[in-house]
Amino acid sequence: MEQLSGLNLETSVITVIGVVVVIYTLMIAGFGSYFSRFSKNINDFFYSGQRFAWWLGAASMIATGIGSYSYLKYSQQGFETGMSSSMTYTNDWFIIPFFMFGWLPIIYFSKIKSIPEYFERRFNRTSRYISLVIIMAYMLFYIGYNLFTIGVAMEGLLGIPMIYTVPIATLILGGYVTFGGQTAVIFTDLVQGIMLYLAGGIAIVAGIVALGGFGEFWSWLPVTHRLPFVHLLNDPKFNTAGLFWGEALAGSIAFTFMNQGFIMRYLALKSVNDGRKAAIFNVLFTLPFSAIIVGAVGWIAKSLITKQAAMGGVLEGLDPIHITNHFHTFLVVAWETLRHNAIVFGFVIAALTAALMSTVDTLINACAAIGIYDIYKPLIKPKANDKHYLIAARWVSGITALIGLVLVYMFSQMKGSLMSIHYKGIMIIIPSIVTTIFLGAFWRRFTAKAANISMIVGSSFTVLTVFFPKMIDPLAWFVSAPMNGKYIYSRALFGMTLTAIVGIVITLTTKQTKEQIEQSNGLTIDTLDYAMEQYKGGIPNHVKGEKVKRLPVLIDESIPFGKISLSKSVMERMKANVEDLIYMEDSRWILGGLRSDHVKAYEPHDGNDEVKMNLETFEKAMMLKDKPITLEKIF
């Protein structure tokens, strides 16, 4: 891959950029490590005890969704095909009904810790381990890919070989994820999300200013580059037909339904309703906005180059811009439009590092969750205390980071653009598992035998299409997708279709036992009432009540652990009954639920509006003395 020698950075400039990046990285690592104190047990470490507010989850998803590769890949795509680079960020809505009312409540109420665990509870142990292999492949692919892209960027920019920069980045990441856990990841990503929006925004504003304003930017952008959609068929690597099947459906389902990192974010939230808020916010606002942040520099690049050519080869106040290697579009344009300001450019580069860290930290934490809940606990050490699992989790996080490091070598040996390497890999890995998740969650009749066979057959044949692409021809013809033998997205459609056909045929020709039907209670969309009942430990109370704020706390040891006693007026305002599930949190909204817990309503007291609970309940919620609390009935 061509390096970024075109920038010709002086040693002093490289030093300034390097110092800014190192300072930023160390500050973030220190910030993340601070939150390790909030991981008291294994559940806290991975899921933060289902307690955070929606906005915290949604904000931290920004950073999780944007990887270091995003800036480079989408700027390149934006430069080559224009605003259609935003397609992959704005085509997720079609599957949202399935997620918001189906998959989210299923995994939340059944208290699933990992997707493979869902497979065991829904089907059997064989399903668990088939899915585990596929999901680990998916996540390790992303970890290695992120580390690789940051290595390539740093190599081109600073001239330091990847062999040095990637291990250092891995070491820092391993450090704060290993010791911080999910709480550290969420709070760190909150800051990282803000920083990378800020840095992306700086690069965009600088580009627009360099062009002479938004009007100039828009008018110099060719019509093809202004459009939100790319040609239906032309480009085998980027076409609307393929993107719809491979990205809008398979890719979106994978990212939303089985990306353990995202799943863990939702499971860290205080309720399904907050999960829905986070999902809506993420798809409706965050993703489109992120599409602009990561792709706009590419659009600006096209406008700049077009204007530059029309003006005779140079624009006022800028050096001539030449983008010989499109992969470096973001770096070249940002450097030029920021007028070679090393400190500001250093901050932008730090954001690239931030994007890497925030994506990889989530994935490492997610891999560790699977490693503990699906391998270590059930197979190696079933009965150990939380402290033991916490130590084991930290080891697994470290090992995962190391595997990601090894994968960087594999990526460095691959040929082709980053875009093609990315989607070629993902579109092979995900089809069979997303189909099985879908059939399992939305079709109660779907059997374990069908799940296992269809996953194996689906995955095997999808891999085979790499060597025999002709197998995809009939399906590509059926949906009017390009038929050129260079299938990327249509491969996912092939894998999904084959998996579905095999799964449906086997299900219809096999019978479910009574036990198997019972086993799926609460794990399919039509048994959610049962799931809610199990989650609460009683009949849900869906009557809408008021959120009651700023109530004083009174310690009363006569109240059982895990319960709170409220006055009758507070119970009435909340429309709560005895034994209803209630979420209590420190009234300072800025904490986002850091100090909070789920409790049950005890018999009401006759006093004022104070909340009575015993000391153990108070301490478990990490409440502070003299700080008022806010209550919300869940159901």
Add this chain to the structure above:
Amino acid sequence: MEVTKKKKGLPIPLILTAILVFVFAFPRILISVLGPGDPWTSYLYQYGLGSIVFLVGIILIRRTGACVLDRGSDKFWFNWLVAGFFFFAILHAVWILLAVYLPVKGGI
């Protein structure tokens, strides 16, 4: 264990056949009428086929009892779902109009 009461069954084979016919015929009609390079072909391909997926999702969550409009906040979220679909559809349509009809110096 009591699960949500099932409503009258849908004619699944018939619906499936209709969907397959639509998936096969709709893009061909689009291509023959507008041509593969027209931005509206890409737009209608995505939203035409996407609306089928979205509609299946809506029917599924309603019929299985996962979304009960008079329960808790379900109606609120359901309205967001429908509004979100139209938000993206309108956003992309306006975007195409602005791209095509606003003056351009940078060529086609």
